[in-house]
Amino acid sequence: MEQIRYPLGPGRRLSRPVKVGSLTIGGNNPIVLQSMITASATDPKRALAQISALDRAGCQLIRLSIPHQKELEATGNLRRLMTEEGIDRPLVADVHFVPQLAIDACEFFEKVRINPGNFSDRPKNSRPSLDNFAVGRERLKEALIPLALAAKKYGRALRVGVNQGSLSERMMAQFGDSPIGMVASALEAVDLLEDLGILDLVVSLKSSNPLTVQKAYRLLDQMREPKEPLALHIGVTEAGEGLMGRAKSLVGIGPLLVDGLGDTIRVSLTEPSEHEIEYGGQLLAALPPQCPPSTSYWTRPLAQNRVGNAVVNLGEVTLGGTSPLAIIAEIGLNKNPQLVPDITVQQGAEGFEIEGHLLKVYPSPIPLPEAWVLDHPSPLFTLRAFYAQLGPSPCPIGLLVSNCALNSLFTQIQIAGVLAEGLVDFLVIQAGLNIKEQTLLAYLLQATRARIFMTDYIACPSCSRTLFDLEETTAKIKAQTRHLKGVKIGIMGCIVNGPGEMADADFGYVGSGLGKIDLYLGQNRVSRGLDEAEAVPALLALIKTEGRWVEP
Ligand code: SF4
Numbered sequence: 001m002e003q004i005r006y007p008l009g010p011g012r013r014l015s016r017p018v019k020v021g022s023l024t025i026g027g028n029n030p031i032v033l034q035s036m037i038t039a040s041a042t043d044p045k046r047a048l049a050q051i052s053a054l055d056r057a058g059c060q061l062i063r064l065s066i067p068h069q070k071e072l073e074a075t076g077n078l079r080r081l082m083t084e085e086g087i088d089r090p091l092v093a094d095v096h097f098v099p100q101l102a103i104d105a106c107e108f109f110e111k112v113r114i115n116p117g118n119f120s121d122r123p124k125n126s127r128p129s130l131d132n133f134a135v136g137r138e139r140l141k142e143a144l145i146p147l148a149l150a151a152k153k154y155g156r157a158l159r160v161g162v163n164q165g166s167l168s169e170r171m172m173a174q175f176g177d178s179p180i181g182m183v184a185s186a187l188e189a190v191d192l193l194e195d196l197g198i199l200d201l202v203v204s205l206k207s208s209n210p211l212t213v214q215k216a217y218r219l220l221d222q223m224r225e226p227k228e229p230l231a232l233h234i235g236v237t238e239a240g241e242g243l244m245g246r247a248k249s250l251v252g253i254g255p256l257l258v259d260g261l262g263d264t265i266r267v268s269l270t271e272p273s274e275h276e277i278e279y280g281g282q283l284l285a286a287l288p289p290q291c292p293p294s295t296s297y298w299t300r301p302l303a304q305n306r307v308g309n310a311v312v313n314l315g316e317v318t319l320g321g322t323s324p325l326a327i328i329a330e331i332g333l334n335k336n337p338q339l340v341p342d343i344t345v346q347q348g349a350e351g352f353e354i355e356g357h358l359l360k361v362y363p364s365p366i367p368l369p370e371a372w373v374l375d376h377p378s379p380l381f382t383l384r385a386f387y388a389q390l391g392p393s394p395c396p397i398g399l400l401v402s403n404c405a406l407n408s409l410f411t412q413i414q415i416a417g418v419l420a421e422g423l424v425d426f427l428v429i430q431a432g433l434n435i436k437e438q439t440l441l442a443y444l445l446q447a448t449r450a451r452i453f454m455t456d457y458i459a460c461p462s463c464s465r466t467l468f469d470l471e472e473t474t475a476k477i478k479a480q481t482r483h484l485k486g487v488k489i490g491i492m493g494c495i496v497n498g499p500g501e502m503a504d505a506d507f508g509y510v511g512s513g514l515g516k517i518d519l520y521l522g523q524n525r526v527s528r529g530l531d532e533a534e535a536v537p538a539l540l541a542l543i544k545t546e547g548r549w550v551e552p
Contacts, residue, residue, distance in 0.1 A: 004218050004302045006259070006421070008385050011293035013221070013260040015229040018200045020157045021090030021110035023060060025202055025263045026231030028290075032264035033280045034061035034233075035273045036094065040464035041066075041074035048081045050273060055087045057274035058281060061264065063092040063113065065463040066101055067496070075108045092159070094463070096166075096497060099143045106150035111202070113159040116189040117500075119143060121168030136170040141192050148196035157200035159233060160189045164207035164216075165501030179216035179302075182207070183223050190230065202264065204233040208458045208501065210252030210447055211420055215302065217261050234262040237501055238490070240459040241270040241474065243436075246279055247443035251420055254283060254413030255380065260293045270459045270474055270491075286409035298388035306422035309393040312371060319371060319425045320396035325450040326426035328398065373428055375400040380414040383423040396425035403430065406437040412444070419448035455481050456488040458502045466493030467514045468532055476536055477509065483552040487543065490520070499523065506548065509539050521546065 017027035025032050035054050039046035041064055054062055066072050075091070082088075090110035095102040097118050105112045120143035121136055151158055162182045175181030182205045190201055205216035213236050221229050236252035239245040249267045256262050265283070267276040300307075311320040319326055372395060376382045379399055386393075399418055405411040418424055429441070445451040457478065462470040474491050481489060490502025491509045498510040499520060508520030512528065517535035519527040519542055530538055543549045 002302055003299045004215060005222060005297040005299050006218070006384050007294035008296040008298060008388060009294035009381055010258050010288050011260045011291045013229055013293045015231040015263055016199065016201075018157050018202055018231045018263075019155075020061065020092075020200075020202075022088070023090055023110075025061075025157075025233075027263075029263070031257070031262060031284055032060045033058060033277055033284065034063065034092070034264055034266050035059045035276045035280075036063040036065070036266070036461065036463060037273055038462045038464065038466065040064075041071045041078045042464075044074065044078050044081055047078055048085065051078075051082060051087060051089070052085060053272065053274045054277060055089055057277040059274070059277045060089065061092060061111070062089050063094050063266075064109075065465060066093045066095050066105055067098075067465055069101065069104070071464065072101060072104055072108060079108070094161075099147065103146050103150045106147070106154045106156045109156065111157040111159060112147075112151070113161045113204075114147070114189075115161050115163060115166055116140065116185050117162060117166040117168045117171070119189070121170060133170050133174055136168070137188060137192075140189065144189070144192050144196060148193060148198050151198055151200075157202065158193065158198060159202045159204060160186050160193070161204045161233070162186045162206070162216075163237060163497075163501055164205075164209070164212055165237070166497060179205075179212055179219055180223075182212075182216045183219045186220065187224060190224075202231045202233050204235065206235050206237045208236065208238040208248075209504070210236050210248050211305075211449065213252040214256060214420055217256050218259075219302070231263040232261055233264045233266065235266040235268055237268055238458045238460045238492070239268050239270075240457045241471070243439060244443050244446070244457070245269045245271070245459075247416075247440060248447045249279065250283070250412060251416040251444065251447040254286075255417035255420060257283065257287055258380070258410075258413055258417070268461045270461055270471055273461075276461075282409060283413075286413065288410070296388075298384045300387075304422070306425075307387055307392050309396050309425055312396050319398075321425075323425070325419070325424070325445070326398075327445075327451065328426050328428045371396040371398060371426070373398040373400055374424070375402070377405075377408075377411060378414060379411075380417040380421075380423075383418060384421075387423070397423070398426040398428050399424045400428045401430060401433075401441060403433050403437050406433065406440060412440070415441075416444050416448065419444060419450045422450075452486045455484045456486075457491060458488065458505050459491040460493050460498060460501065462493045465496060466511060468493075468511050468517070470511075473509070473532075473536070477539065480536070480540060481543070484543070484548060484550065487548050489539075499525070507539060507543060507546075509535060 015026040018025045037050040039050050092111040093105035093109040094113045096115050102112050102114050120140045162185050171181045171185045175184050186203050207213050234253050239248040267280040269276050309320045442453050459474045488505045489507050490505030492498025493511050495512045502508050510518045512518040515532050517530045
């Protein structure tokens with residue numbers, strides 16, 4: 001699968017509907033908002049408080065981590081307490097590594113999530129040898145048979161939930177650590193379950209890298225054709241918190257939604273779970289009214305990150321080709337150190353002037369000798385349509401970013417899509433953006449990897465496996481490392497899924513037991529069982545030893 005399709009207009013893709021208790025996910029139904037509690041079912045007071053907060057926030061589907069039998073056994077009591085409180089929301093069990101737990105969970109939960117990367121396969125980096133691909137598929141089939149029987153018996157839905165960070169060793173060996181590998185892993189499990197008569201299936205393809213998320217979900221329908229589209233659960237893992245966490249979710253979820261993909265979403269934040277519902281609700285509210293999907297597409301190579309427009313050299317700055325995206329600020333917007341302009345632009349009578357080169361702002365791209373600038377309320381579809389008709393531009397293309405554009409979540413989503421798809425060579429930042437707008441823009445640039453301005457944090461949202469205060473620790477690590485431009489730090493709640501899911505982090509801080517932390521350099525564990533009190537200083541020392549430290 002070397003090509004990937006992008007629709008030329010908005011519109012909802014129709015998937016096969018899935019019954020989850022009283023809810024229906026997919027088809028023509030409104031997109032379902034869901035979240036996950038961090039408390040264990042074995043702590044009913046905390047779990048109920050979190051469920052109540054989610055219920056009040058409008059969460060329609062609530063997920064619980066079920067790592068052991070004891071959490072499963074505690075669910076009946078939790079349900080009873082929910083009923084006493086008048087809460088009637090379907091529950092989802094999140095199961096890894098133990099197929100029997102998923103089978104047993106069908107009795108208590110309306111939906112059960114399994115991860116094909118660890119359901120019957122060995123996780124990546126396991127040794128001693130690579131699995132035979134066909135043998136692994138057969139083993140998965142055997143493991144899915146009793147699950148399918150239980151799902152049928154209780155009328156439950158299943159989620160095939162792939163995470164890039166926990167792709168199995170045999171999928172990695174066959175397809176690489178790639179969006180194609182993620183889709184292949186999901187489709188293998190889906191095909192086997194469908195053969196076993198299970199059709200109430202939802203699929204997720206998550207990664208902490210929003211660009212990978214976008215590509216994987218787009219590939220799914222293409223790789224499944226001609227079979228009917230599956231209901232999709234969309235989300236970005238380990239997005240972190242605050243504006244950065246929201247920007248990552250905006251990039252990973254927003255453009256998929258405007259392209260009509262997604263039947264249920266989970267915004268993943270290292271914050272109280274009800275904040276996820278609040279931001280998810282805002283994303284859904286920003287979407288245009290539902291309409292039929294576009295039937296026209298722009299097809300481009302899967303591996304292509306920038307369109308490859310013609311190159312123009314402007315003094316020390318190069319625009320176009322594969323050169324880094326240039327940030328061009330109008331004079332008056334050069335105070336924020338995170339958005340120091342590469343070159344400045346002056347507004348003249350006829351338009352913007354960049355060091356003697358004239359750029360004009362038009363409602364649609366119009367050829368100019370050196371570059372074109374687009375100012376349009378729907379830049380994503382405009383640019384895709386442009387390239388679909390004309391191919392790469394004979395000159396660099398830029399996008400005007402005004403505070404009016406940044407005030408609209410729908411336009412923010414489109415800007416995120418433009419950056420994620422590499423459709424422009426430079427941004428012209430209009431004077432007058434306030435600090436919040438500038439910061440959001442910087443985070444969008446960082447999340448799309450168009451420009452790296454700051455430290456990148458991959459923080460898991462935490463769950464009942466987390467044995468330390470992840471929010472507090474994340475804040476502590478951020479306070480001391482936020483000046484390390486380009487360094488990626490994973491902060492993960494547990495050793496079971498953390499190392500795999502922090503993906504391409506340079507350094508990892510991973511909970512390994514009660515009050516114990518392991519440190520990672522890339523995917524290699526370099527310190528084990530550190531006391532929490534000494535773990536943050538040890539992380540800083542590791543960054544220094546590796547030559548990645550600079551003084552603030
Ligand atoms: S990495 Fe975080 S969210 Fe994922 S299972 Fe571990 S503690 Fe839970």
